[in-house]
Amino acid sequence: MVKLQVQRGDLRAVRGDLVFVPLPEGDVRAAVRRLDRRLATALARRLGAGAFRGRTDDLLVHHGERTTAFLGIGRAPVADDAWRRAGARARQEAERQRARRVAVYLGENGASREVLAAFGEGFLLAGYRFGRYLSNDDGQRCVERLAMVGETVAGTAALRPVVSALEAVVREVFRARDLVNEPxxxxxxxxxxxxxxxxxxxxxxxxxxxxxxxxxxxxxxxxxxxxxxxxxxxxxxxxxxxxxxxxxxxxxxxxxxxxxxxxxxxxxxxxxxxxxxxxxxxxxxxxxxxxxxxxxxxxxxxxxxxxxxxxxxxxxxxxxxxxxxxxxxxxxxxx
The missing domain is CATH 3.40.630.10 (Zn peptidases)
Structure with missing residues (x-):
């Protein structure tokens, strides 16, 4: 199973082969500018053309000093299920990019246990694959780590139950899926x-x-x-x-x-x-x-x-x- 980490930091400090930035629907150019002015300048033309508006099906990938992907999460306030779906879309894109170390910058939302749990659950569940009987495993999953980064996050002791519960639920979901997929x-x-x-x-x-x-x-x-x-x-x-x-x-x-x-x-x-x-x-x-x-x-x-x-x-x-x-x-x- 993918290793989950929760860290404190700003967007510039986030490290990974692929960094996701979830944004709500609205003035995304201003939102990106507040996060990283250099990145906003590089993306000005694409954002101005309406390539990304923050809708739930929007995804904008930028290959610069690092690969950054903006995820649309719909209109605020964002429900837990929208965060869960965003996590699933992030996993799908991470596998497509064949990224091993993945991070998501949650900003102020990093302080919410519900957001951390929902995004992490969607990310982990979307990685399910039943490959027990494959003659070759060339298409094996790539992601090894997901770091969820926020400007303010709870302490390790407070977050440990969140991560443990998430891993327990996902483990049993995978078990049920495995049983269903068996011949x-x-x-x-x-x-x-x-x-x-x-x-x-x-x-x-x-x-x-x-x-x-x-x-x-x-x-x-x-x-x-x-x-x-x-x-x-x-x-x-x-x-x-x-x-x-x-x-x-x-x-x-x-x-x-x-x-x-x-x-x-x-x-x-x-x-x-x-x-x-x-x-x-x-x-x-x-x-x-x-x-x-x-x-x-x-x-x-x-x-x-x-x-x-x-x-x-x-x-x-x-x-x-x-x-x-x-x-x-x-x-x-x-x-």
């Missing part, structure tokens, strides 16, 4: 259960319980068993629990994890099956979400439920017209 032949229900169990060993306070097919039948989870009947892969029911200190409300998350959905006997068209390995994305999100809550030590009680199975057209698959009686006594006909 269906790899991410079987058993594989998901093993991944969740390993998390419980890694993260203090996280508990994971896995029910196998026998336990699922004993608990009468009839819907899960019915969907699983056509596959040789046994289903799993994964329960993740976390209870923070002085835990507040109890939050329950349920994520469907059909690791491959062919449609069963009502087979989907081939084109529609190309994305059916993604039918477990809800389960991946729940696994990542509960894990993130535990990493962050949130003052909340969370339980995640992930029913995992394949839906395939085997000889024992459920048939249209079958009736399933659920644990609560309700009956449902398969159409």
């Amino acid at each position: 269906a032949s790899v991410k079987t229900p058993r594989f998901l259960a093993e991944q969740a169990t390993a998390l419980a060993v890694e993260i203090p306070g996280l508990e994971v319980e896995v029910w196998d097919a026998e336990r699922i039948a004993r608990e009468n989870l009839a819907g899960l068993l019915a969907v699983a009947r056509g596959s040789r892969e046994e289903p799993r029911f994964i329960i993740l629990r976390y209870a923070g200190a002085a835990a507040g409300p109890h939050v329950a998350l349920v994520g469907k994890a059909i690791t491959f959905d062919s449609g069963g006997l009502s087979l989907k068209p081939a084109k529609s099956m190309e994305t059916m390995k993604y039918d477990m994305a809800g389960g991946a999100a729940v696994i990542g979400g509960v894990a993130a809550a535990a990493r962050l030590g949130l003052p909340v009680r969370v339980t995640g439920y992930v029913p995992a199975t394949e839906n395939l057209p085997g000889g024992s698959a459920q048939k249209p017209g079958d009736v399933i009686r659920y644990r609560n006594g309700k009956t449902v006909e398969v159409l």
Whole structure:
């Protein structure tokens, strides 16, 4: 993961292969002049021609003594999501420029933890790439460091929780994306259960319980068993629990994890099956979400439920017209 740093300084002191300067919509020439008169002079013609106005889709790159990129962040006041999107656009441009050491000058906004967190989150998330099965990795990511520089920034002790929380969230988002992107032949229900169990060993306070097919039948989870009947892969029911200190409300998350959905006997068209390995994305999100809550030590009680199975057209698959009686006594006909 990219190394994050927070520093105090002005624009002239910022160092990096590529330096980003976010600017709001408005009189950008005056804004650049206040930051750096020499830079404003060099950019006078381009700014005067309206090449950059500070709109959210604006980007102006200047190659001088160093490479500086101005990012439009829209009209003030700038919402956190606009900062997040600016961070994502900065990462995309940094990779395009193949910059290793990247900096962003936030000016007075460097004093805001929310701005630091939003920009950093967008920057890190935009760098996600699933390359586990590539035969060559020539397109590997370049960025190694992001320095967020402000005229006034909080002390190291105050910023450490911000950076730690940001890294924890991004790590679990990447984990969920990795699970979604794995081939269906790899991410079987058993594989998901093993991944969740390993998390419980890694993260203090996280508990994971896995029910196998026998336990699922004993608990009468009839819907899960019915969907699983056509596959040789046994289903799993994964329960993740976390209870923070002085835990507040109890939050329950349920994520469907059909690791491959062919449609069963009502087979989907081939084109529609190309994305059916993604039918477990809800389960991946729940696994990542509960894990993130535990990493962050949130003052909340969370339980995640992930029913995992394949839906395939085997000889024992459920048939249209079958009736399933659920644990609560309700009956449902398969159409």
